[in-house]
Amino acid sequence: MARVCPVCNALTAVTANCPRCGRPLADGGALENFFGPYSPYMDVESLQAGEPDRQCVHLLYCPSCGYDVRAAWALVEL
Ligand SMILES: [Zn+2]
Numbered sequence: 700m701a702r703v704c705p706v707c708n709a710l711t712a713v714t715a716n717c718p719r720c721g722r723p724l725a726d727g728g729a730l731e732n733f734f735g736p737y738s739p740y741m742d743v744e745s746l747q748a749g750e751p752d753r754q755c756v757h758l759l760y761c762p763s764c765g766y767d768v769r770a771a772w773a774l775v776e777l
Pocket residue numbers: 704705706707708729755756757
């Protein structure tokens with residue numbers, strides 16, 4: 700059993716809409732490096748809990764107006 704990101708593996712479609720113009724946001728890809736074990740953004744408590752890889756963070760962007768936002772998905776077992 701492996702934990703995988705449902706968005707990276709096309710199990711889930713990104714369905715968020717742009718808060719500015721209402722058009723569908725596109726998936727700009729995973730930002731896995733931001734959540735790696737040596738990430739400066741990871742606080743100490745999370746590391747001690749032993750769950751540094753339960754989320755996959757993606758950059759979502761709006762092709763129409765250029766809005767972008769980061770969104771995290773919980774990993775699922777495959
Ligand atoms: Zn992902």
